[in-house]
Amino acid sequence: MRAEPHPDNLDALIDGEGTPAMLAAIEAHLVGCAACRSVVASKRKLGAALRGHATRHVAPASLREKWRRIPATAGAPGSETSTILRFPRPIRRLKAAPRWLGLAASLLLVAAGSAGGMHLLDREAAGTERLADEIVSSHIRSLAATHLYDVESTDQHTVKPWFAGKLSFSPPVRDLAEQGFPLLGGRLDYLGRQQVAALIYRHRQHIINLFVWPGPDQPGAIQAGPVEQGYNTLHWSQNGMLFWAVSDVNQGDLQAFADHFRD
Amino acid sequence: MSEDATRAALFERLVLPHVDGAYNLARWLTRNDADAEDVMQESMLRAYRFVDGFSGDNPRAWMLSIVRNACFTWLRRNRPRDIVPLGDGEPGGETLGTVVPLWSSEPLPADLQLERQADRALLDRLLEAMPADGREVLVLRELEELSYKDIALIIGVPIGTVMSRLARARQRLITDWQRATARGRPA
Numbered sequence: 001m002r003a004e005p006h007p008d009n010l011d012a013l014i015d016g017e018g019t020p021a022m023l024a025a026i027e028a029h030l031v032g033c034a035a036c037r038s039v040v041a042s043k044r045k046l047g048a049a050l051r052g053h054a055t056r057h058v059a060p061a062s063l064r065e066k067w068r069r070i071p072a073t074a075g076a077p078g079s080e081t082s083t084i085l086r087f088p089r090p091i092r093r094l095k096a097a098p099r100w101l102g103l104a105a106s107l108l109l110v111a112a113g114s115a116g117g118m119h120l121l122d123r124e125a126a127g128t129e130r131l132a133d134e135i136v137s138s139h140i141r142s143l144a145a146t147h148l149y150d151v152e153s154t155d156q157h158t159v160k161p162w163f164a165g166k167l168s169f170s171p172p173v174r175d176l177a178e179q180g181f182p183l184l185g186g187r188l189d190y191l192g193r194q195q196v197a198a199l200i201y202r203h204r205q206h207i208i209n210l211f212v213w214p215g216p217d218q219p220g221a222i223q224a225g226p227v228e229q230g231y232n233t234l235h236w237s238q239n240g241m242l243f244w245a246v247s248d249v250n251q252g253d254l255q256a257f258a259d260h261f262r263d
Numbered sequence: 264m265s266e267d268a269t270r271a272a273l274f275e276r277l278v279l280p281h282v283d284g285a286y287n288l289a290r291w292l293t294r295n296d297a298d299a300e301d302v303m304q305e306s307m308l309r310a311y312r313f314v315d316g317f318s319g320d321n322p323r324a325w326m327l328s329i330v331r332n333a334c335f336t337w338l339r340r341n342r343p344r345d346i347v348p349l350g351d352g353e354p355g356g357e358t359l360g361t362v363v364p365l366w367s368s369e370p371l372p373a374d375l376q377l378e379r380q381a382d383r384a385l386l387d388r389l390l391e392a393m394p395a396d397g398r399e400v401l402v403l404r405e406l407e408e409l410s411y412k413d414i415a416l417i418i419g420v421p422i423g424t425v426m427s428r429l430a431r432a433r434q435r436l437i438t439d440w441q442r443a444t445a446r447g448r449p450a
């Protein structure tokens with residue numbers, strides 16, 4: 001008995017896909033098979049109906065406008081600020097990323113090699129503000145329903161291994177439920193192009209994002225970062241990692257969170 | 264040109280032309296405007312971030328893959344029950360001879376009566392009710408008119424899977440159509 005073509009191949013015929021040999025075999029089969037001819041006819045009709053009558057949703061003007069370029073003056077000397085004004089606030093902040101990225105990159109270089117020196121500290125100070133900016137934006141984005149967790153678990157032994165295959169570093173993960181800061185989960189995030197781990201904690205009704213990535217140890221206490229749009233930030237370094245906590249909890253609670261985490 | 268301006272130019276050239284197709288996919292997968300816009304916001308951000316690393320020759324497929332991944336991530340998180348798969352079937356498990364009984368012996372009526380507004384709405388509704396993976400291939404193939412190769416690239420499966428998924432999705436939609444219209448009409 002001649003092998004019959006697989007029924008899925010009928011769709012290849014309908015879509016004009018598949019090798020000529022395959023299509024020829026189907027055509028040959030159709031000649032003697034009314035059932036398959038009827039399937040092909042129905043599916044073609046369905047295709048025409050979908051193409052002709054199903055709704056093709058069009059992006060709302062607001063979305064388009066929000067992302068519309070950035071006027072033609074982009075790149076002209078001194079026009080950088082104006083080129084980014086059309087972006088909604090979080091995007092505008094993102095646009096700022098590449099500038100401090102170079103900075104972050106050089107800081108990472110310091111961490112990697114032993115080169116570098118004091119002059120970088122000044123640049124770091126200048127970069128702190130931008131970094132805080134980016135971190136707060138990321139925090140706000142994460143609060144939108146679409147992107148709080150990649151892994152949702154209150155178990156540090158679930159969250160920590162989850163990062164293992166996804167990052168080139170292993171962020172410390174601690175559940176602080178007993179201290180009033182239960183772990184909710186983890187997320188991969190980016191600050192500029194640096195991939196970072198984000199740990200999500202809750203304190204009463206507030207969400208705390210703790211961003212972690214490798215960086216040079218800076219001896220010293222937990223430092224208060226800038227307050228951005230009503231969000232408090234704190235940062236510290238520990239065991240070759242940089243930590244930035246951001247939340248709308250008050251500064252005292254955020255400090256308590258950081259203290260517990262560092263313990 | 265500054266790095267910002269370069270990125271903005273790339274974004275304009277590679278991403279913005281595909282906003283409608285991207286939105287159409289997001290809207291069909293999330294099934295409502297507000298969620299589609301959330302997913303799009305996320306996707307555009309991602310595209311903006313990574314556009315300078317894009318090196319392929321198919322920015323449309325690249326953008327659509329970002330969107331579909333964002334959609335499925337969103338669905339897994341917010342509507343896990345929406346991702347019941349259509350089932351790709353066993354490759355080679357059926358032949359034309361054995362599949363025929365699955366079909367109602369009636370082909371679709373010649374007219375499909377889509378001139379009626381109500382029937383157009385029904386078509387939309389049935390497509391919306393399809394399992395997400397079937398809906399996805401139908402939207403990409405019939406509405407975005409993409410090739411199997413591009414669809415395979417976007418959803419990250421072999422071309423053979425695209426074909427079998429499309430076959431099942433169409434079959435399912437035809438059956439649903441027949442059921443819905445049979446119910447709605449006096450015997």
